[in-house]
Amino acid sequence: MHREEFLAQLSSAGYDEVVTVTRDPDRALALHTHPFEARALILSGEVTIRIGDDAHTYRAGDIFHLAAHTEHSETYGPEGVSYLVGRR
Incomplete structure (x- = not known):
């Protein structure tokens, strides 16, 4: 998906805060x-998100x-990873 299309989806879904997050390579955030x-x-890059016993890598x-x-x-x-995130 392209950035502009994603931003339009966020807006229509009521996500009023949008930020870009960048994290350093080979790091982690605990639970x-x-x-x-x-x-x-x-x-860009990739992040693996673990919820309970289930982990999924996003690129x-x-x-x-x-x-x-x-x-x-x-x-x-x-x-590392860089992602555009909507928050509500």
Whole structure:
């Protein structure tokens, strides 16, 4: 998916905060939650998100969604990751 199309989808779905997040290579965030719902488009690199026993790796062009208060961890690939995320 392209950036402009993704931004239009976020807007129509009521995501009023949009930010670009960049994380360093080969790093991780331990188990945590966010007080907001998040929908993100991977711009470059990769991130693996683990929820419970389930882990999924997202790469450039992929979209992921996390409901508010979902306990998860994140691991960033060898190139790090950059993603555009809408929050509500």
